[in-house]
Amino acid sequence: MSSENGKRLPETDAAGLNYEATELTLGLPGKSRVTSDGGARVGSKRGFSETVDLSLGEKKDSNKLGQTQTQSQIDAREAAKSPGSKAQVVGWPPVRGYAKRGKKSCKYVKVAVDGAPYLRKVDLDMYNTYQQLLTSLEDMFSCFTIRNFLNEKKMEQVNGIEYVPTYEDKDGDWMLVGDVPWQMFAESCKRIRLMKNTETAELAPRTPPKWSRRS
Amino acid sequence: MMNYFPDEVLEHVFDFITCHKDRNSVSLVCKSWHRIERYSRRRVFIGNCYSISPERLIARFPGVKSLTLKGKPHFADFNLVPYDWGGFVYPWIKVLAETGIGLEELRLKRMVVSDESLELISKTFVNFQSLVLVSCDGFSADGLAAIAANCRFLRELDLQENEVDDHRGHWLSCFPESCTSLVSLNFACLKGEVNLGALERLVSRSPNLKSLRLNRSVPLDTLQKLLMRAPQLVDLGIGSYVHDPSSEASNKLKHAIQRCKSIMSLSGFLEVAPRCMSAIYPICGNLTTLNLSYAPGIHGNKLTKLIQHCRKLQRLWILDCIGDKGLGVVASTCKELQELRVFPSDPFGAGNDAVTEEGLVLVSAGCPKLNSLLYFCQQMTNAALITVAKNCPNFIRFRLCILDPVRPDPVTNQPLDEGFGAIVQSCKRLKRLSLSGLLTDQVFLYIGMYAEQLEMLSIAFAADSDKGMLYVLNGCKKLRKLEIRDCPFGNAALLEDVGKYETMRSLWMSSCEVTLGGCKTVAEMMPSLNVEIINESDQTEFNLDDGQKVDKMYLYRTLVGHRKDAPESVWIL
Numbered sequence: 041m042s043s044e045n046g047k048r049l050p051e052t053d054a055a056g057l058n059y060e061a062t063e064l065t066l067g068l069p070g071k072s073r074v075t076s077d078g079g080a081r082v083g084s085k086r087g088f089s090e091t092v093d094l095s096l097g098e099k100k101d102s103n104k105l106g107q108t109q110t111q112s113q114i115d116a117r118e119a120a121k122s123p124g125s126k127a128q129v130v131g132w133p134p135v136r137g138y139a140k141r142g143k144k145s146c147k148y149v150k151v152a153v154d155g156a157p158y159l160r161k162v163d164l165d166m167y168n169t170y171q172q173l174l175t176s177l178e179d180m181f182s183c184f185t186i187r188n189f190l191n192e193k194k195m196e197q198v199n200g201i202e203y204v205p206t207y208e209d210k211d212g213d214w215m216l217v218g219d220v221p222w223q224m225f226a227e228s229c230k231r232i233r234l235m236k237n238t239e240t241a242e243l244a245p246r247t248p249p250k251w252s253r254r255s
Numbered sequence: 256m257m258n259y260f261p262d263e264v265l266e267h268v269f270d271f272i273t274c275h276k277d278r279n280s281v282s283l284v285c286k287s288w289h290r291i292e293r294y295s296r297r298r299v300f301i302g303n304c305y306s307i308s309p310e311r312l313i314a315r316f317p318g319v320k321s322l323t324l325k326g327k328p329h330f331a332d333f334n335l336v337p338y339d340w341g342g343f344v345y346p347w348i349k350v351l352a353e354t355g356i357g358l359e360e361l362r363l364k365r366m367v368v369s370d371e372s373l374e375l376i377s378k379t380f381v382n383f384q385s386l387v388l389v390s391c392d393g394f395s396a397d398g399l400a401a402i403a404a405n406c407r408f409l410r411e412l413d414l415q416e417n418e419v420d421d422h423r424g425h426w427l428s429c430f431p432e433s434c435t436s437l438v439s440l441n442f443a444c445l446k447g448e449v450n451l452g453a454l455e456r457l458v459s460r461s462p463n464l465k466s467l468r469l470n471r472s473v474p475l476d477t478l479q480k481l482l483m484r485a486p487q488l489v490d491l492g493i494g495s496y497v498h499d500p501s502s503e504a505s506n507k508l509k510h511a512i513q514r515c516k517s518i519m520s521l522s523g524f525l526e527v528a529p530r531c532m533s534a535i536y537p538i539c540g541n542l543t544t545l546n547l548s549y550a551p552g553i554h555g556n557k558l559t560k561l562i563q564h565c566r567k568l569q570r571l572w573i574l575d576c577i578g579d580k581g582l583g584v585v586a587s588t589c590k591e592l593q594e595l596r597v598f599p600s601d602p603f604g605a606g607n608d609a610v611t612e613e614g615l616v617l618v619s620a621g622c623p624k625l626n627s628l629l630y631f632c633q634q635m636t637n638a639a640l641i642t643v644a645k646n647c648p649n650f651i652r653f654r655l656c657i658l659d660p661v662r663p664d665p666v667t668n669q670p671l672d673e674g675f676g677a678i679v680q681s682c683k684r685l686k687r688l689s690l691s692g693l694l695t696d697q698v699f700l701y702i703g704m705y706a707e708q709l710e711m712l713s714i715a716f717a718a719d720s721d722k723g724m725l726y727v728l729n730g731c732k733k734l735r736k737l738e739i740r741d742c743p744f745g746n747a748a749l750l751e752d753v754g755k756y757e758t759m760r761s762l763w764m765s766s767c768e769v770t771l772g773g774c775k776t777v778a779e780m781m782p783s784l785n786v787e788i789i790n791e792s793d794q795t796e797f798n799l800d801d802g803q804k805v806d807k808m809y810l811y812r813t814l815v816g817h818r819k820d821a822p823e824s825v826w827i828l
Contacts, residue, residue, distance in 0.1 A: 133602045
């Protein structure tokens with residue numbers, strides 16, 4: 041028997057159960073659920089804010105081989121795309137390898153380095169981590185040194201010039217590489233620019249990007 | 256009477272018993288059977304690599320030739336486990352190498368496999384034949400190169416869904432000219448380029464090659480050449496399938512495919528131009544397995560037309576862009592269907608109504624042999640589940656994932672207790688169940704009552720109280736793996752029957768109500784369990800008070816006590 045509103049939920053039903061908690065909201069049911077026998081609730085489903093991993097940058101970092109578990113971390117990538125959709129819950133839906141399934145083509149982006157006479161292109165799908173990407177960029181532009189927050193102390197500056205990796209995102213803003221989880225970055229990156237450190241000297245962050253905090 | 260037979264006779268009889276569960280039973284009959292069985296055991300399966308040590312493995316089964324190991328808990332697939340949690344294979348390889356075991360086959364799932372491990376395998380085990388890695392990580396093309404170069408009798412290299420750093424390095428060209436023994440080569444999950452010439456030569460000199468799964472970088476013209484050289488293939492994974500249907504390349508491909516009369520399994524299409532699907536129609540009639548779950552480019556009419564050619568299909572993996580109507584086509588075409596997996600093509604999309612309960616009902620009505628299901632959908636109703644349960648009483652695996660994890664029946668607004676209840680009551684052979692949607696304690700009452708064969712249960716965002724978990728622990732006698740997230744189960748449920756956990760492989764509970772004190776109690780009462788607390792917050796101190804709720808707990812039975820390789824984020828009580 042369907043309700044007259046089709047797929048909309050009523051506030052309560054005939055049995056007097058409280059369905060407020062099951063009302064479609066942007067989040068999961070909060071703590072105010074009452075059991076059907078009206079008895080004391082032992083526990084509750086977790087509230088929305090506890091479940092959603094809002095600190096998106098707090099992701100597992102590369103191990104020494106530059107591997108991370110990249111796919112399926114629920115982040116707000118799609119939320120950014122479709123306004124009004126709910127923020128995501130970590131590990132839900134339980135699907136592995138989404139990143140590979142959803143891809144329709146490989147993701148080549150231009151890479152510009154200040155001072156280089158020509159640009160290069162890299163396929164972001166080839167990488168799973170920032171470390172892999174930066175290493176690859178270093179290979180491509182081997183005479184330069186890319187500022188690497190991860191190994192800041194170990195970096196050798198070949199010719200004394202450091203470059204800061206930045207990228208242009210879908211909104212057209214120039215962002216520092218490394219603040220968001222890799223997958224989110226790969227989705228929104230349109231082009232990459234390695235900026236000469238002198239330009240960014242004043243802008244160099246005191247707080248390194250989150251992905252580099254753990255080594 | 257059997258005791259008076261010489262050992263060789265018993266050993267010969269035991270040779271016919273290959274399933275490891277049966278062999279375990281055989282070994283329990285009496286001391287002499289135990290002795291004979293252990294010396295003749297060649298294949299060993301270890302479901303949790305931390306439940307036993309390599310030394311004890313070898314002590315019991317000195318003749319082991321094939322080893323299967325599983326590492327990380329299942330929820331690691333969904334990023335709920337820290338990447339450095341554990342599951343390293345290297346200690347196993349080291350011990351096997353040092354004790355002179357003649358390892359021939361290694362099958363690993365969710366383990367960390369270093370290049371060092373692969374190199375050690377390739378240089379130590381002279382007769383090594385088969386490497387199967389599923390959902391592993393930690394290795395690069397260098398490790399693969401070592402395997403290719405040094406394993407002279409390699410028959411199988413099967414890489415499934417691994418995270419491999421292969422953007423530098425050519426491993427395929429490391430197979431020597433003398434390597435002609437390949438039967439199975441699967442590198443579909445690799446992202447990098449391979450040496451196409453080396454691939455063609457390798458396939459040319461592998462007359463026994465039956466299974467070949469290519470990655471995205473292998474273009475169409477190479478595919479055509481490979482098929483011309485290997486018309487005996489039984490299992491094919493296509494990499495790139497982009498061509499103009501009217502071109503010469505397309506005609507050559509059609510000709511090559513038509514020669515492959517033995518192909519029964521088809522997958523891949525990682526890059527695809529769907530106009531060209533007609534070239535493969537000639538082989539569709541023989542297919543028993545079709546995996547299009549990595550091919551979002553094939554949808555709509557092209558997809559349904561393709562499926563209409565596949566009348567013998569037994570296993571189908573697809574994306575939900577097939578839609579309910581497309582599932583209707585499956586239902587009317589694939590009468591032999593046993594396993595269906597429908598994956599989300601847009602898991603985080605808002606309101607993309609790809610498949611619903613209607614598609615599932617259609618398939619259940621048209622495919623009575625259906626026994627294994629993984630179904631990601633927008634919504635489900637009790638009525639649909641009850642119908643499915645009636646149509647398909649043979650389910651062994653039933654995994655339903657409603658993309659909104661707490662969505663009730665949209666028609667009645669009721670929880671889905673009755674629907675899942677019908678499934679467990681009807682499907683008496685059900686071994687694996689995953690629940691989703693709005694669920695109360697009631698569904699667990701049904702599961703405890705009816706799911707007598709249940710071995711694995713996955714629960715998320717369900718139940719109202721500890722009663723739910725208790726119904727399951729008390730009722731499901733054959734339960735081996737229980738994984739729970741975001742449910743209101745607390746210490747009362749956890750501590751009710753701690754002995755039960757010794758009869759299971761493992762228990763995972765995250766974002767529930769269990770506290771540190773509760774976990775400590777389990778650990779104290781059951782020294783045969785490792786109780787691990789995983790704490791990934793920036794808080795590095797574990798000075799939490801016992802009343803503190805535990806974010807993630809993973810406990811498992813073990814014969815070898817606490818493991819020594821846990822990272823900082825894991826605390827073993």
